[in-house]
Amino acid sequence: ANMGQPYTALGAQIGPKNYLPSIGAKARHFGYKELEDVLYFNVPTPLTEMMFKTSMQEGQFLDFMLTANTARKTNFSITHTGFRSLGKYAYDQVQSSNFIATFNYQTKNEAYSMRTHYAAQNIEGQEHGGLPFRERQFQSANPRFFDRSRIDLYFFDALSVASGKRVFLDQTYRLTRSRSNDSLAKPRKSSLVLGHSVAYETRSFQYLQSSKNSYFGDAFENVIRDKSHLKTLNQEVSATFSNPLLGRLKTQANFYDYQYYFNSLLITGSQTIASALSGQEFTVGGRYDKITGPFALKAALDYTLVGDLTAHKAQASLGYLFNKKHRLEIGAQSQLRMPDFNFLLYQSDYKNFNWQNSTDFQMEDSKRAYLKFDSDFWGQLDASFSLISNYTYFAGHQPVIPIAQRPDNYVFDQVLDNAYVKPLQEVAALSLIKIKYQNEIRVGRFALNNTIMYQQVSQENGALFVPEITTRNTLYFSKNIFNGAMFLQTGLTFKYFTPFLMGGYSPVLGEFYTQNSTLLGGYPLVDFFINGKVKQTRIYLKAEHLNAPVTGYDYYVAPGYPYRDFVVRFGLVWNFFK
Numbered sequence: 001a002n003m004g005q006p007y008t009a010l011g012a013q014i015g016p017k018n019y020l021p022s023i024g025a026k027a028r029h030f031g032y033k034e035l036e037d038v039l040y041f042n043v044p045t046p047l048t049e050m051m052f053k054t055s056m057q058e059g060q061f062l063d064f065m066l067t068a069n070t071a072r073k074t075n076f077s078i079t080h081t082g083f084r085s086l087g088k089y090a091y092d093q094v095q096s097s098n099f100i101a102t103f104n105y106q107t108k109n110e111a112y113s114m115r116t117h118y119a120a121q122n123i124e125g126q127e128h129g130g131l132p133f134r135e136r137q138f139q140s141a142n143p144r145f146f147d148r149s150r151i152d153l154y155f156f157d158a159l160s161v162a163s164g165k166r167v168f169l170d171q172t173y174r175l176t177r178s179r180s181n182d183s184l185a186k187p188r189k190s191s192l193v194l195g196h197s198v199a200y201e202t203r204s205f206q207y208l209q210s211s212k213n214s215y216f217g218d219a220f221e222n223v224i225r226d227k228s229h230l231k232t233l234n235q236e237v238s239a240t241f242s243n244p245l246l247g248r249l250k251t252q253a254n255f256y257d258y259q260y261y262f263n264s265l266l267i268t269g270s271q272t273i274a275s276a277l278s279g280q281e282f283t284v285g286g287r288y289d290k291i292t293g294p295f296a297l298k299a300a301l302d303y304t305l306v307g308d309l310t311a312h313k314a315q316a317s318l319g320y321l322f323n324k325k326h327r328l329e330i331g332a333q334s335q336l337r338m339p340d341f342n343f344l345l346y347q348s349d350y351k352n353f354n355w356q357n358s359t360d361f362q363m364e365d366s367k368r369a370y371l372k373f374d375s376d377f378w379g380q381l382d383a384s385f386s387l388i389s390n391y392t393y394f395a396g397h398q399p400v401i402p403i404a405q406r407p408d409n410y411v412f413d414q415v416l417d418n419a420y421v422k423p424l425q426e427v428a429a430l431s432l433i434k435i436k437y438q439n440e441i442r443v444g445r446f447a448l449n450n451t452i453m454y455q456q457v458s459q460e461n462g463a464l465f466v467p468e469i470t471t472r473n474t475l476y477f478s479k480n481i482f483n484g485a486m487f488l489q490t491g492l493t494f495k496y497f498t499p500f501l502m503g504g505y506s507p508v509l510g511e512f513y514t515q516n517s518t519l520l521g522g523y524p525l526v527d528f529f530i531n532g533k534v535k536q537t538r539i540y541l542k543a544e545h546l547n548a549p550v551t552g553y554d555y556y557v558a559p560g561y562p563y564r565d566f567v568v569r570f571g572l573v574w575n576f577f578k
Contacts, residue, residue, distance in 0.1 A: 001148075001564045002056050002087030004094035004125060006030065006505060008512070008557040010497050012455060012466045014432055015368035015386045016335035019302050019313050020256060020281070023230040024342030025205040025510030028162045031081075031096055031123060035168060035199055038117050040104045041067040041077050045577060053571030055085030056564065059095075061571070073106040088148035088565065091156040094125040111174045122163040127207075127507035129154030129215050129418070130560025138562055139553045148565070157210040158224075160510055164203035171196050189245075195238040195252075203230045207348070207508050216508055217352040217419035224349045226508065230341060233257040247290030247297075256281040256307070260341040266354055273356045277345050281307030294321040298331075311336035311363055326375040333368045339392035342509065343423040352419055353508055361425055365389040379439025386434070391426040393463055394513035396504055417559075421506045421513045428460040449474040462516045467497040476529075487533040495525040505558040518559045524551060525563075536575035543568045 006027035041047075046068035053061040060083065067077035077100075084095040097120075104115035130153070131138055137151045145151055172195040207226040212219035238252035261276035285302035296319035304310045317331030338344065344358040370384035396417025436453040453470040476491025499522035503512035528543040548555070548566040555563040 001089060001562055002092050002094055003061065003085045004031065004083065004096055004123070005087075005092075006510075006512070008502060010467055010470045011436075011453060012432055012434065012457070012464060014366065014388050014391065014430070014464065015384070016313060016315070016333045016366050017337070019283075019310055019335070019337065020232075020234075020258075021309055021338055021340045021344075023203050023205060023228060023260065024340040025160075025162055025228075026340075027505065027512050028123060028125065028160055028205065028510035031098065032121055032162065032164065033098055033100065033119060035166065035201075038100055038102060038119065038168070039077075040075070040102050040115050040117075042073070042075050042104070043067055043069055048576040049573065050576075051571065051573045053083075054569045055083065056087050056567055056569075058086040059084035059093075061085070073108070075102075075104050077102045089128065089151060089153065090149045091126050091128045091153055094123075096123045097121065112172070114169070114171045116169045117166075118168075119164070119166045121165075122161065124159065124161045127158035127160055127209075128156065129158070129213075129507060130505075130558075131562065132560075134560065134562075141553055154215050154560075155209070155213050158213075158507060159206075159208045160507060161206040161208070162204075162510065164201060166199065166201040168199045169197065190241070190243045193240040193242075195236070195240065197236045199232075199234045201230075201232050204228065205510055207510070212349070215418055216350045219350050221349045226348045226350075226353075227262070228342065228346070229259075229261050231259045247288060250287040252285050252287075254281070254283045254285070254302075256283070258309075260345065262345075262347040264347055266347055268354070271356065273347060273354055274345065274358075275347075277341065277358055279308060281309055283307070283310065295319065296321070296329075309338045313337070325377065326373070329372040329374075331370050331372075333366075333370075335366050336363045338363050339423075339425075342511070343392050343394075346423075346509070348508060350508060353421070355423065357423060361392065361423075362390045364392055379437060381438075382434075382436045384432075384434050386432040387429060388431075389427075389429045391430045391463055393424060393426070394421050394506065394509065394511050395424050395463075396421045396506075396513050396515050417504055417513070417515055418506055418508070421504075421509065421511075424463070426459070426461060426463040430463060431458045432456070432464075432466075433458075445479050446475070446477055449476070462501070463514060465501040465503070465514065465516075467500045467521055470497040471495070485534065489529075489531040491529060493527040493529065495527075496523075497521050502556070502558060505561060512558070515559060520556045520559070523555045525555075536577065538573040539570075540572070541568070541570040 007030055049065045051063040055061060062083065063081045065077065065079040067075060069075045079100045081098040082096060086093045100117055100119045102117040106113040131151060132154055133152055137145045172193050175192045175194065176190060205228050207224065209224035212222055212224060235255045236252055238250055240248065240250040242248045257280050259276060259278040265275045266273040281304060283302050283304045287300045289298045299316040302313040304312065313335040315331065315333040317329055319327060319329040321327050339361060344361060345356050347354050366386065366388040368384055368386045373381040397420055433456045438451045440447055440449045451472045455466045455468060457464050457466060472493065472495045474491055474493040476489055478489045481488050499519050501516055502520040504515045506513055524547060525545055526547040528546055530541045532539045545564055545566050557563050
């Protein structure tokens with residue numbers, strides 16, 4: 001219902017992941033920029049770009065970027081993305097700050113190059129647990145509750161915070177020059193480049209609540225202060241050999257030191273839950289790619305020699321370009337690694353959220369085969385088949401009290417699964433077929449952009465649920481107006497997905513979990529938009545979910561959590577050139 005809140009994923013991602021496990025709390029890390037998300041620049045003139053957007057109720061979104069070259073091959077950049085948005089519900093504020101500073105440098109002879117960045121990020125959101133009286137308030141269409149601040153929430157005193165800081169340095173040195181000192185000489189065909197990179201990062205996830213709530217079961221303390229930490233140091237040394245005939249081969253060795261910890265040790269009647277998981281991983285690997293005529297071959301391998309978190313990751317693909325217009329690619333991937341850290345170890349002031357599975361859980365074994373077809377005329381087709389063993393997930397199973405034992409105030413509510421969320425591993429193999437097709441049809445100044453996705457899960461138990469059909473269609477009109485001074489684009493976007501057992505949301509964990517009793521979805525979403533561009537300035541306006549008052553108030557993104565109501569937002573993107 002508010003920007004910055006967790007997103008419900010309609011497309012399943014159960015294939016190979018990042019090679020190393022993460023801290024978890026994935027639902028609360030939307031907008032968190034990982035190492036591979038950081039961009040480096042090289043600009044002939046200084047550039048500043050600023051993006052502004054209104055929020056849902058109160059607050060603004062601002063994305064600012066400044067980059068400049070101090071020399072021909074020396075560049076720095078500063079970016080900051082921040083927002084504060086007060087949602088329409090009584091306790092629904094989210095704020096975020098992402099600051100990233102980069103620097104990259106290359107010598108005149110291109111022998112040595114370096115890039116580095118510093119990132120500090122913080123994502124903070126209020127947690128209310130959902131709506132306890134959904135049918136008689138949110139879904140009732142009673143005008144009294146059109147003011148969403150009147151709707152009751154489960155609690156008003158909880159906060160989740162995901163934060164992190166990272167320092168990264170990458171250096172390469174070319175032993176064989178691409179060109180000799182003679183400027184008239186031909187470039188040398190072969191090159192050998194040595195590289196070294198180091199990344200140090202500290203991350204944490206907190207769940208804070210001023211007083212315990214039976215919504216999550218019993219607690220050890222009256223005030224909840226949960227916090228998990230992850231410190232990592234990742235170093236890589238590499239050698240890359242390139243030759244026009246043989247292709248490009250990179251060999252590498254990685255050393256990864258990690259410490260995932262809590263500031264406590266929990267001893268219960270049945271087990272002792274450790275305060276930390278720590279260790280080192282030493283891996284070797286290689287990357288190879290070669291282009292021969294219309295064929296493009298890529299292959300990669302990571303193999304762990306020392307460590308308990310990972311085993312291997314392998315992938316290979318072959319692409320073919322025909323008629324210079326159509327590209328076909330087939331590939332396969334395989335990975336064996338442990339689940340994220342919060343599946344293996346977790347501690348909380350709430351009694352039900354304490355476990356240690358580091359010796360019980362097995363590595364997830366995931367395999368994926370895919371086919372991609374990309375054509376300017378026929379569109380883009382992406383089809384894949386994924387197979388995974390030891391699929392690890394969170395699930396909520398509220399025990400149903402027999403009728404004879406129920407108290408007078410007993411109410412079975414799927415939202416109350418939040419007190420019984422646990423990590424589980426599916427021993428039986430789970431498979432997913434996923435087909436996604438995109439195409440755009442143009443007639444004059446009109447265009448129809450279509451995306452349709454089909455998914456089918458085969459499983460023995462209910463571990464993963466996805467919508468079978470998801471579709472997004474945009475009909476828009478584009479034209480230069482005012483004698484070409486302004487570019488205008490306007491249209492409608494229609495979105496729909498079939499009903500499915502949509503995952504529940506756990507504020508304590510910052511994760512979605514599998515539930516098997518509440519069927520949600522099957523509602524249309526219609527947006528209207530206008531985009532305009534004048535020189536370097538772009539202006540846009542969007543009326544989101546404009547069909548909400550017509551199609552009924554039954555749109556949810558998780559049990560107890562509604563999607564946003566009809567709202568109009570606008571913003572601009574402004575590029576400054578010096």
